[in-house]
Amino acid sequence: MKANEVAAVVLAASRDRSTWGTRRFLLPICGATSLDRVRRALADAGFSDLILATDAPGELASSATWADVVGLDEMAKAVGDRPTLLVSGDLPLVTAGALRAFWSAFSRGNGRTLVAAPWALAAYRSGAEAASDVAQAVFSVDSAPCPPDAEAWRPIDADDLRRLSSPNDFPAILDLARQRVLVELGEAGVLFVDPERTYVDLGVEIAAGTMIYPGTHIVGASRVGSGCRIGPDAWIESSVVEDGVQIRYSVLEEARVREGSAIGPFAHLRHGSDVGPDARIGNFVEVKASRLGRCVKAGHLSYLGDAEVGDGTNVGAGTITCNYDGVAKHRTVIEDGVFIGSNTSLVAPVTIGRGAVIGAGSTITEDVPPGKLAIARARQIVKDRRAGKSGEDT
DSSP states (O other): OOGGGSEEEEEEOOTTTOHHHHHTTTOEETTEEHHHHHHHHHHHTTOOEEEEEESOHHHHGGGSOOSEEEOGGGHHHHHTTSOEEEEETTOTTOOHHHHHHHHHHHHHOSSSEEEETTTTEEEESSHHHHHHHHHHHHHTTTOSOOOTTEEEOOOSSGGGGOOOOSGGGHHHHHHHHHHHHHHHHHHTTOEESOGGGOEEOTTOEEOTTOEEOTTOEEESSOEEOTTOEEOSSOEEESOEEOTTOEEOSOEEESOEEOTTOEEOSSOEEOTTOEEOSSOEEEETOEEESOEEOTTOEEEESOEEESEEEOTTOEEOTTOEEEOBOSSOBOOEEEOTTOEEOSSOEEESSEEEOTTOEEOTTOEEOSOBOTTOEEOOSOOOOOOOOOBOTTSOBO
């Protein structure tokens, strides 16, 4: 029997219909729910006809892509007379290898039923017969006896069949899943200074030669290039980090950092940020929906939102792109080679021309032509001090 000729049923029953009973299938475990992990393992093992059988279709059906979603009492009709593989949906550590080995053992055996860790995995030669037995097992909280002709099977790694049966199981399963991700990346050449304090989601890509320091979280659809230094204490979410980047004590969310740039400490790159290459984003700088060119420097205490910043521009401490007028967002365009003095406000929409200089403390509300010096601040006035009766200056 080939895997693509089998009805693979993922069983997700809340049992007592409690909050935990349903929620356990949707808890994030290194970036993927238990249901999604089971579905991925089945797909990787070659099973294509994936059926979700559940007593809570409204809550669980949208969590992944299924060939069919049925109630427990409809499972026999969905399966028909095909050979059936049943996988409990609360097996977040099950692997494609374990599933292939289980089905291979069943295909070689003579019995009608093969069971692993009672009802966590089960294989049947007649699917319709299996459906009623499975439903009975579910509603009796997995206490139904195995069929008399069932053969037992155990995986090489017992953790493959570790079940998320109660909240107390969650920490151990989460830790095992995290360790598996780090081991796989380590075998591919990624260096972890302290694996016990490093968290990487399933599916994250990190190239060989990158070193990850403690306290780092790399989550979502993130990709990290080679030769990077990430951390300590970095949060990288659904972001792209190219080769040779250094990120310390900083947060990236749906951002891109190009080759050779340095981020942090304490920088925040929000969605739509595109930084570098060879740029420097330093202490307490926030970037949002902005593109920063090659060798841009923004070292201190600045906000760059909805901006285009050209190559070689220097952004002084305290610079703010004032992008919101209370109704709509507007863009700031800073061309190549601009020098922006400290404590400058750029009121969008505004364009600063190539090679222009903005004097410190300016509030710029009009475009600045290329190569010009713009100063927009009140004239300094110095007066003699005269103390009044209260002692205050007048």
